């Protein structure tokens with residue numbers, strides 16, 4: 252937003268931020284508990300080299316830029332640069348069916364904890380580096396302000412359990428938000444965060460985060476196994 256803000260805009264944004272902080276503190280504690288519970292189960296350290304073997308079948312979808320899920324139509328998520336710990340947690344949820352998605356359940360169900368840690372380390376690749384200057388950063392749209400407390404102003408998750416959204420496909424971000432809204436995708440933090448977003452807010456949020464650089468990307472390495 253350019254130009255001066257009207258006092259009413261300022262006070263309403265202050266209210267939004269204050270609410271965000273309160274919500275953030277309350278759910279932050281819950282998520283801390285969840286993250287601690289996850290961390291308390293000894294999670295194996297990921298070996299990216301071994302992960303390349305485990306994850307070679309994954310690249311048939313995740314290694315092709317712009318590959319889309321046939322129905323419903325949205326882009327398969329970008330994984331390169333994502334937080335490895337978040338990827339491992341997501342795979343555990345697909346495996347247990349806590350996150351319901353039949354294709355990914357089939358992919359994850361035969362993976363051991365070690366396989367999951369290794370595949371996550373490999374697929375995550377190099378972590379996203381924060382942009383060196385915020386001078387050219389786009390303005391955060393109003394409905395996305397509250398999201399940046401966990402997903403970062405630069406779209407990089409502020410803890411390893413908060414997924415990065417920078418550079419993620421807009422169609423995937425929008426789809427994920429809608430799934431949290433309907434409760435199809437269950438997460439105590441996210442279900443509350445997105446409850447009141449309108450379709451126009453979702454579009455603005457998805458466009459904002461997907462435009463951020465440096466961002467997640469698709470490491471195009473299909474047929475890795477055969478060409479190596």
Ligand code: HEC
Pocket residue numbers: 305306308309310311312313320327328338339341342351352354355358359370371374414
């Ligand atoms: C047939 C295509 C296909 C294959 C093969 C596939 N995936 Fe996926 N993957 C998807 C789709 C589509 C989604 C988004 C599902 C959803 O909305 O929950 C996804 C989601 C994910 C996510 C969650 C990402 C996020 O941002 O939350 C992870 C992690 C993942 N896949 C890892 C893997 C791994 C590891 C393998 C191989 C063992 C694999 N995938 C194989 C299509 C595929």
Ligand code: HEC
Pocket residue numbers: 275278279282328341394395397398399400401402412413414416423424425427428436437438440441444445456
């Ligand atoms: C208190 C921290 C917190 C806040 C604030 C927050 N999120 Fe999240 N977000 C999370 C966590 C934790 C997850 C992973 C949840 C899961 O495993 O399903 C997540 C997941 C997501 C995902 C799915 C990413 C993927 O790769 O599948 C999207 C999209 C998302 N958030 C968007 C938003 C938006 C939009 C807002 C603001 C309206 C927001 N988040 C606010 C913590 C937060």
